[in-house]
Amino acid sequence: MSVVTGNKEFFKGIGQVKFEGVQSDNPLAYRWYDENKIVAGKPMKEYLRFACAYWHSFVGNGGDPFGEPTHLHPWNEKADAVERAKDKADAAFEFITKLGMPYYCFHDVDVVDYTSDVNENDRRLQALTDYLKQKQAASGVKLLWGTANLFSSKRYMNGAATNPDFHVLAHGGAQVKAALDATIGLSGENYVFWGGREGYMSLLNTNMKREKEHMARFLHTAKDYARKNGFKGTFFIEPKPCEPSKHQYDYDSETVIGFLRQFDLLNDFKLNIEVNHATLAGHTFQHELQVAADTNTLGSIDANRGDYQNGWDTDQFPNNVNELAEAMLVILEAGGFGGGGINFDAKIRRNSTDAADLFYAHIGGMDTFARALIVADAVLNKSDYKKIRANRYVSFDNGQGAAFEAGKLSLEDLRTFAVENGEPKTISGQQEYLENIINRYI
Numbered sequence: 138m139s140v141v142t143g144n145k146e147f148f149k150g151i152g153q154v155k156f157e158g159v160q161s162d163n164p165l166a167y168r169w170y171d172e173n174k175i176v177a178g179k180p181m182k183e184y185l186r187f188a189c190a191y192w193h194s195f196v197g198n199g200g201d202p203f204g205e206p207t208h209l210h211p212w213n214e215k216a217d218a219v220e221r222a223k224d225k226a227d228a229a230f231e232f233i234t235k236l237g238m239p240y241y242c243f244h245d246v247d248v249v250d251y252t253s254d255v256n257e258n259d260r261r262l263q264a265l266t267d268y269l270k271q272k273q274a275a276s277g278v279k280l281l282w283g284t285a286n287l288f289s290s291k292r293y294m295n296g297a298a299t300n301p302d303f304h305v306l307a308h309g310g311a312q313v314k315a316a317l318d319a320t321i322g323l324s325g326e327n328y329v330f331w332g333g334r335e336g337y338m339s340l341l342n343t344n345m346k347r348e349k350e351h352m353a354r355f356l357h358t359a360k361d362y363a364r365k366n367g368f369k370g371t372f373f374i375e376p377k378p379c380e381p382s383k384h385q386y387d388y389d390s391e392t393v394i395g396f397l398r399q400f401d402l403l404n405d406f407k408l409n410i411e412v413n414h415a416t417l418a419g420h421t422f423q424h425e426l427q428v429a430a431d432t433n434t435l436g437s438i439d440a441n442r443g444d445y446q447n448g449w450d451t452d453q454f455p456n457n458v459n460e461l462a463e464a465m466l467v468i469l470e471a472g473g474f475g476g477g478g479i480n481f482d483a484k485i486r487r488n489s490t491d492a493a494d495l496f497y498a499h500i501g502g503m504d505t506f507a508r509a510l511i512v513a514d515a516v517l518n519k520s521d522y523k524k525i526r527a528n529r530y531v532s533f534d535n536g537q538g539a540a541f542e543a544g545k546l547s548l549e550d551l552r553t554f555a556v557e558n559g560e561p562k563t564i565s566g567q568q569e570y571l572e573n574i575i576n577r578y579i
Contacts, residue, residue, distance in 0.1 A: 140234045143227025147211055148492050154236050154500060157169035165496055167564045170507035172237065177469055177514045179329040181445075183453055184468075186478025188240035188281040189233050190439075191247040193452065193484035194495060195225050200487075207487050219264050222249035226265065230272045236499055240281035242329075242480045245291065245316045255311050266319045273323065281327060281478050282373065283320035285312045288333030288381065296334045298355035299386065306351065310358065317363050327437065327476050328363065329409050330356065331375040336382030349386055353400035360405050371476040373409035376425070378418040380450055390428040397434070407436030407475045411482055413443040413450045423463045430471035437477020440502060445534040454483040454498045461509035462516070462575050469513050479506060508579070515578040523575055525567055569573070 140153055157166040168512035174184035212224040226248075233241055237298050246252070248269070249261045287297035287309050295301060297309030320328050326468060335352055337343040360372060374397070378388045386427050390408055397403045404528045415425040429435035442460075443453045455461060468474070516522050532538045537554050540546050545552075 139276070140231065141272060141278075142231045143206045143224070144343040145211075145224070145227065147228040147231055148235065148496075151235060151493060151496060153267055154496065165493070165500065167500060167504055167507070169504040169511070170500075176510055177517075181507060181510060182239065184473055184510055185503075186240060186281070186474065187238045187503055187506075188478050188480040189229070189236070189238050189499070190244050190480055190482050191229060191243035193482065194232065195229050196247050197484045199485075199490070204487070207490055208485075218250045219261055220433055222261070222265050222286070223268050226268055226272055230276055230278060233278050234276050236496065236503075238278070238499070238503075240279050240478055240480075242281050242283070244284050244286040245312065245319065246286045248319070251290075255308070258312070259315050262315050262319055266322045269323055271406050278384065280320065280323045280325040281480060282329045282370075283316055283323070283325045284329040284331060285316035287307075287312060288331075293334050296332070296336065296348070296382070298332065298352040299335045299337075299516060301344075301348070306355065306570070310355070313359050314362060317359065317366070317368065321363065321366055321368050325370065326389045327370045328368070329373045329375055329437075330359075331377070331409075332385065332387050333377075334382050335387065336379075336385035338383050349396070350400075353402065353488065354395070356400075356402055356406070360402070364405075371436055374406055375409040375411060375414070375439065377411070377414040377450075378383055380417065389415070389420060390425045390434075394432050394434055403434070407434045407477075409439060409477060409480075410435070411439035411441065412455065413441050413452060414439075416443050417448075417450060421463075422460065423467050426467040426471075430467055433475070435468070436475040438474070439482035440479050440506065441481070441483035452483050454481065454485075455505050456501055458505055458508050458512065458579055459575055461505055462512040462579065465506075465509045465513035466516060466522075469510075469517060469532055512575065512578045516574055519578070520574045522571060525571060529564070529566065 151165060152163055154167065156171040157163055157168065159168050161168055166509045169182065172180060174181045176184065187553065195212070197208065199208035200206040212228040213221060215221040215224060229241065238526050249265045251258045251261070262553055274451045287293050292308055293300070296307070298306060317328060332352070337345065337348070347472050355396060374387055374393050376387045376389050377385055379385060386396065390410060393408060397406050410425045410429060412422045415422045426435060440455050442455050442457065444453065481502055483498065483502065485494050533542050537546065
């Protein structure tokens with residue numbers, strides 16, 4: 138992949154980031170991410186499929202509820218919205234190609250600023266779709282997924298697909314249509330629905346059953362439109378338990394899978410699982426991955442981490458090899474992603490104000506995932522991890538245990554077996570030993 142810049146170089150002094158190995162002290166080089174290194178039978182890049190999040194990297198400004206922006210981007214200087222958005226695209230593709238990342242992801246309003254006029258928004262997004270198509274062709278970078286932001290505008294204060302006002306729902310439909318058109322036009326491989334406000338704050342003014350039915354109808358309608366217009370990819374739902382809504386209908390993986398099953402959407406939809414959303418739901422990231430893997434709905438992930446002392450979505454870059462090694466065990470045993478990849482839904486900190494900081498953040502995240510992949514592959518192939526786990530269930534492999542799994546035993550049969558065989562032996566789960574196995578290969 139060659140570096141692609143526009144008329145102006147936004148990240149001056151930073152060239153192509155390359156793999157230099159663990160001996161390198163270069164902060165602008167990969168120490169673990171060697172995209173062509175064969176791991177688990179495939180090049181590393183085929184398992185990891187890294188993507189850059191347009192919103193945090195090129196729209197995020199470092200502002201918070203207590204302070205003004207600290208990231209003042211040089212691509213935001215032009216007055217005209219479309220020309221300003223083209224500068225942002227130039228900066229994005231310069232950054233992405235300097236990192237050698239194969240994919241990017243966007244919300245519609247990240248690509249170009251929106252107004253309250255549907256026709257004007259469509260015109261702007263189409264202009265940027267044409268421009269991004271040129272950038273993709275010149276760079277080889279691809280769109281992993283697109284999505285519509287149906288949560289920031291004040292019109293969506295009570296949700297979009299679940300809004301009690303049909304007029305608002307219709308605006309959501311218009312916005313999704315345009316975002317789908319852009320995704321299809323850019324050969325996007327997937328499309329994401331994140332219902333940031335698809336939930337409620339009080340049951341006193343909410344018909345929850347009706348809202349969930351509306352959400353399902355909305356998803357079917359969007360899916361049917363996309364398929365009619367040639368979209369062959371997978372649709373993803375991104376679970377999140379709360380924030381901004383108190384009770385969100387896409388709480389966690391189990392909740393979303395139940396919803397998809399109830400409303401006959403499982404054939405077209407998988408899950409896009411975010412690390413920080415898993416922890417907000419009271420789960421580990423690997424738990425949410427395993428739930429999806431067990432139902433063949435593991436589609437993609439949003440990579441980040443939360444702050445252990447904060448109870449909100451802090452979207453920090455991932456850096457914990459132990460946690461990600463456990464996650465990669467699940468992903469490898471699932472055979473990889475169902476169409477998706479690893480999108481860095483993470484933002485540099487408010488006080489990280491140098492242009493290089495954005496590079497350091499992504500390099501660190503990519504290296505951490507690469508190292509975790511190598512560790513997970515070693516654990517699966519060089520240790521007795523799989524044997525220990527399989528042996529815990531050996532009593533179900535034959536005899537009466539196998540008969541139970543096959544549905545051949547009655548409750549009376551279970552009682553008879555318990556009486557005849559007495560008190561079971563205490564068998565260790567060997568948790569500490571298994572945790573040490575992870576550390577052994579790091």
